[in-house]
Amino acid sequence: MSAVPPPDRAREREVMRALAAVEDPELPVSIVDLGMVRAVTVRGSRAVVELVPTFLACPALWMVESEVRRSVTALPGVAECEVAWRAGGWSGADVTEAGRRALAGAGLAAPAAGGEVACPFCGSPDVRPASPFGSAVCRSAAYCDRCRTPFEVLKDKRSTGGAAPVSGAPDVPAPVGPPAGGHPAP
Amino acid sequence: MRPASAVAEAADGDLEPTLTWLADDELLTGHVLTSVAGWGPELEINVAMSSMGQDEIGHARRLYGLFADAGQAERLVYERPAAAFRAGLLARTYPREWELLLARQYLFETAADARAAVLARATAAGVAALMAEMAHEERYHLDFWRTWLATTSRRSDAARARVQRALDRMWPLAAASFLPERPGAAERALGLPEGALSRARREWASAEREACQRLGLSLCDGPPEAGADQLGAMLDEMRDVYQTAPGSW
Numbered sequence: 001m002s003a004v005p006p007p008d009r010a011r012e013r014e015v016m017r018a019l020a021a022v023e024d025p026e027l028p029v030s031i032v033d034l035g036m037v038r039a040v041t042v043r044g045s046r047a048v049v050e051l052v053p054t055f056l057a058c059p060a061l062w063m064v065e066s067e068v069r070r071s072v073t074a075l076p077g078v079a080e081c082e083v084a085w086r087a088g089g090w091s092g093a094d095v096t097e098a099g100r101r102a103l104a105g106a107g108l109a110a111p112a113a114g115g116e117v118a119c120p121f122c123g124s125p126d127v128r129p130a131s132p133f134g135s136a137v138c139r140s141a142a143y144c145d146r147c148r149t150p151f152e153v154l155k156d157k158r159s160t161g162g163a164a165p166v167s168g169a170p171d172v173p174a175p176v177g178p179p180a181g182g183h184p185a186p
Numbered sequence: 187m188r189p190a191s192a193v194a195e196a197a198d199g200d201l202e203p204t205l206t207w208l209a210d211d212e213l214l215t216g217h218v219l220t221s222v223a224g225w226g227p228e229l230e231i232n233v234a235m236s237s238m239g240q241d242e243i244g245h246a247r248r249l250y251g252l253f254a255d256a257g258q259a260e261r262l263v264y265e266r267p268a269a270a271f272r273a274g275l276l277a278r279t280y281p282r283e284w285e286l287l288l289a290r291q292y293l294f295e296t297a298a299d300a301r302a303a304v305l306a307r308a309t310a311a312g313v314a315a316l317m318a319e320m321a322h323e324e325r326y327h328l329d330f331w332r333t334w335l336a337t338t339s340r341r342s343d344a345a346r347a348r349v350q351r352a353l354d355r356m357w358p359l360a361a362a363s364f365l366p367e368r369p370g371a372a373e374r375a376l377g378l379p380e381g382a383l384s385r386a387r388r389e390w391a392s393a394e395r396e397a398c399q400r401l402g403l404s405l406c407d408g409p410p411e412a413g414a415d416q417l418g419a420m421l422d423e424m425r426d427v428y429q430t431a432p433g434s435w
Contacts, residue, residue, distance in 0.1 A: 056319060057244020087315035089322055132326045133234040137241055140326075157322040 005044040011077060015040045015047050018071045025060040026136055029102040035094025036064070038086055045079040047072050052090045054154065055138040061085075089157040103154070109142070111156045119144035120151050129153075201310055201375040202253050203272060206262075207366045208305075209249035210273035213263060214417070215294055216242030217424050218280055218287075227284060231334075238327050245320050252312050264428045268417050274363025276356065280416040288338060289352035292331040293360035293394070299328050300390035301364070301383070309377030339401045350403055357405045359414050364390065 019040070020032045031037055031051070039050040049068055053061055065083045072081040092111035095103065100110055104120035109127075111117050118125050124146035131141040132155070139152040219239030226232045250259040271278075276294055281287040302324070305317040339346040364387040366372040373382055395405050 055241070055244070055323060056248050056316075057241045057323075059240070059244075087319045089319060131230050131234070132329065133230070133237040135233075137237050137244070155326070157319070 008042045008044075011042040011047075011075070012040045014075055015042060015049070015072055015078070018075055019049065019068065022064065022067050022071055024054075025063045026058075026138075027103065027108070028106045029095075029099045031064060031068070033096045033099030033102065035090065035096065035099070042078065045077060047078050047081045048084060049081060050084045050086050052086050052088060052094075054090045055157070057137050092154050092156045095154070107151045108139070108154065109151060110154045115156060117142060117153050119147060119149065121149050122147040127151075200371075204366055204372040204375050205249050205252050205313075207272040207274070207372075209246045210271050211277040211294075211298075211363075212242045212249065213246035214271075214273050214277040214420060215291075216240070216244075216246060217420060219291075221423065222281075222287060225284075234330055238330070241323055241327065245323075248316055248320070252316065264425055265432070268421055271417055271421075272367070273417070274359075275410055275414055276359040276363040278415045278417045278420070279356070279359060280420055283352075285338065285348045285352040286355065288331065288334055289349065289356040290359075291327075292335045293353075293356055295324065295328045295331050296394055296397075297360060297364050297390055298324060300386050300393075304378060304382050304386045305376065307378065307382075310375060313376060336401055339403055346402055353398065353403055354406055354408075355411055355414075358408045358410045361391065361407065362410050 016032065016037070019037055020030050022031050023029065024031055024034055024036075027034065034054070036051050036054065037049065038052055039048075041048045041050075049072065051064070051068070068083055069081045072078055091113075092115075093113035095110040103110055107120055109117050109120045116125065117127055119127050122144060124144055126146045127142050127144045129140060130143045130150065134141045134152045138155055140155050141150065142153050143150050216239045219235045219242060221239075223232045223236035223239060226235055246263075247259060250262055254262060276290060276297075279286075279290055281290050299321065302317045302321040306314050306321065308314045308317070335349065339349045365383055369383045370380065372378075373380055391405075398405050
């Protein structure tokens with residue numbers, strides 16, 4: 001039996017840098033700043049990237065998966081990349097400060113750890129929910145009573161702040177997307 | 187995974203028929219919601235129905251994904267014979283009026299929520315985590331239909347009478363759909379205590395009777411109405427485009 005190579009920390013940092021350039025196809029923010037990347041492990045020439053979906057039905061997940069694989073295997077020394085989808089509930093609190101700024105630029109807010117929402121335009125906490133359903137499955141609609149502007153909020157799924165598991169076998173089956181090679185013209 | 191045509195013949199205790207039952211329920215409900223988005227009484231309702239429909243189809247995809255790869259899941263949806271579908275009778279109905287849709291979805295979501303609480307304790311690989319995550323997302327659906335059931339039935343006596351007529355038609359279907367065909371086999375396959383699903387069904391029925399009573403509504407037992415199973419029409423509609431060039435979409 002061949003020995004399992006030790007984790008390659010330097011290459012894991014390179015993978016994280018590559019992932020920072022992978023944008024969510026529906027949001028103007030990288031998957032790292034969005035808080036979707038839970039762990040990266042590189043052993044030998046094989047990388048494992050653990051992701052959490054913002055919403056299970058997000059139609060962009062298979063695109064994210066495919067872009068992650070493409071970006072990571074483009075790195076020198078990485079021949080293979082496994083994408084493992086974890087359960088546990090993505091939360092607005094997982095979004096980085098840079099991610100919040102990028103989302104605000106597009107009129108979107110991410111809830112803070114306690115569920116608080118501030119207007120992405122004027123920063124006021126004087127906001128109220130307008131509808132739990134917005135223009136995409138992961139968004140709800142809200143209204144700012146200070147600057148009188150409607151905006152959208154990323155829906156929070158982790159109601160009690162429970163941490164997502166980050167190791168072991170994948171918890172969530174991989175998103176079922178189109179076959180490799182994309183959709184041929186009919 | 188076995189070929190799609192063999193799904194219906196799977197043995198007792200097999201996990202796949204149980205997951206297929208759950209996935210088929212979500213798929214058909216997602217199809218109904220995305221298809222009727224547009225004729226709700228308000229714009230926001232239509233946005234909500236479209237969003238909820240996408241959620242349900244996404245959940246179906248995840249459930250199929252517990253035992254099938256992408257290509258197999260696509261064939262299960264687009265090529266499987268209607269007789270091999272395992273969805274409950276409620277999910278096979280295709281309401282054409284707002285209050286029928288309201289009654290169908292209210293009962294569907296409350297049942298799914300009650301079932302998810304049990305399934306979140308399943309020991310079968312991947313099931314508990316997926317059901318817990320689905321339940322987080324579906325709480326928005328449940329709140330929506332609960333709110334509309336209350337709003338509509340409190341509006342006027344005439345509105346409440348229309349909702350009651352819809353419940354009279356949908357409740358027998360919902361009551362017949364809560365459990366899989368063989369609950370004991372499903373419980374064994376999922377790693378649940380014996381009788382867990384039947385207990386959840388009794389508690390759900392009792393809780394919903396009380397909830398409806400508070401709104402001046404009642405849930406009357408009776409046989410499911412003839413013609414409620416509209417799976418054939420639903421599949422024809424769902425597969426219309428796919429069948430123009432199978433395998434190319």
